[in-house]
Amino acid sequence: MYINREQALELKLAPINVEVERGRLRLFAKANGETNPVYSDVEAARAAGYPDLPVPPSFLGNAVELDIPDPLSWMSAIGIDTSSTLHGEQSMVYHAMAFAGDNLTLHRRIVDVYTKKGGALEFAVKKTDIMRGDTLVAESYCSIAVLHPEANK
Amino acid sequence: MILENVTVGTELPPLQLEPISRRTLALFAGGSGDHQPVHIDIDVAKARGRGDVIAHGMLSMAYLGRLLTNWIPQERIRSFKARFAAVAPVYGEPRCTGRVVAVENGLATLDLTVALADGTVTVRGEAIVDITPGTEKSCGSPNAAR
Numbered sequence: 001m002y003i004n005r006e007q008a009l010e011l012k013l014a015p016i017n018v019e020v021e022r023g024r025l026r027l028f029a030k031a032n033g034e035t036n037p038v039y040s041d042v043e044a045a046r047a048a049g050y051p052d053l054p055v056p057p058s059f060l061g062n063a064v065e066l067d068i069p070d071p072l073s074w075m076s077a078i079g080i081d082t083s084s085t086l087h088g089e090q091s092m093v094y095h096a097m098a099f100a101g102d103n104l105t106l107h108r109r110i111v112d113v114y115t116k117k118g119g120a121l122e123f124a125v126k127k128t129d130i131m132r133g134d135t136l137v138a139e140s141y142c143s144i145a146v147l148h149p150e151a152n153k
Numbered sequence: 154m155i156l157e158n159v160t161v162g163t164e165l166p167p168l169q170l171e172p173i174s175r176r177t178l179a180l181f182a183g184g185s186g187d188h189q190p191v192h193i194d195i196d197v198a199k200a201r202g203r204g205d206v207i208a209h210g211m212l213s214m215a216y217l218g219r220l221l222t223n224w225i226p227q228e229r230i231r232s233f234k235a236r237f238a239a240v241a242p243v244y245g246e247p248r249c250t251g252r253v254v255a256v257e258n259g260l261a262t263l264d265l266t267v268a269l270a271d272g273t274v275t276v277r278g279e280a281i282v283d284i285t286p287g288t289e290k291s292c293g294s295p296n297a298a299r
Contacts, residue, residue: 030180033216090214
């Protein structure tokens with residue numbers, strides 16, 4: 001089943017409020033082998049001039065919003081079977097840094113739906129505006145590829 | 154790294170990773186919040202026709218993030234993009250490389266790559282970083298950021 005583009009672009013997604021937790025950032029650093037203490041030791045972060053542990057660059061991709069209940073519901077809402085998807089592309093534009101302890105509000109919407117390879121691949125692009133109060137911290141684009149093996153049969 | 158010396162062709166010090174273990178994928182599931190079974194549950198991976206679990210694409214992007222912040226303070230990164238070109242398997246040994254391909258108006262554009270030991274490119278990325286001297290902590294300082 002293909003995504004209904006018009007319906008997807010009009011989909012309303014409620015804003016999400018998240019608090020960035022130090023423990024989460026430490027686990028993220030441990031998982032990707034980060035050894036720079038700025039990313040796990042608050043004193044090292046402060047010595048580097050930061051107010052707390054910095055949120056690393058890729059964390060604002062989707063990690064910041066995946067730790068909510070049912071984080072992939074935006075996909076099922078437009079008919080995507082999450083067992084037939086791949087993460088196609090991820091990009092972020094940064095306006096400010098975020099730190100542990102920040103309360104962030106994530107405003108999400110689907111900004112594009114298109115197909116490639118004669119319909120064998122379909123892409124849905126979700127944009128998330130990451131706000132701290134009135135400050136835009138980052139714009140994050142997540143492109144999900146939906147596989148349609150039936151297209152070439 | 155001396156910003157004045159950054160020109161087209163400048164290469165970032167590469168980042169060679171250890172083989173991706175199942176433990177790494179379990180930790181990354183927790184750290185990233187991505188609990189999709191295809192990354193951590195071999196039974197589900199097999200039921201979906203894969204031989205084994207596969208690494209999170211965002212793990213490779215996190216490695217590229219380390220490549221960048223090893224080279225330049227994070228507050229200088231203006232944008233960061235990754236296109237996931239191929240799956241990274243368990244035991245894969247990612248190597249992250251980066252090269253400056255353009256410098257204009259104090260901004261350097263970097264081509265980024267994650268490749269496995271057999272040469273398979275798993276991620277092609279791009280970042281734009283501010284290389285203007287003297288703007289350290291431009292958005293990292295407590296005053297500027299809050």
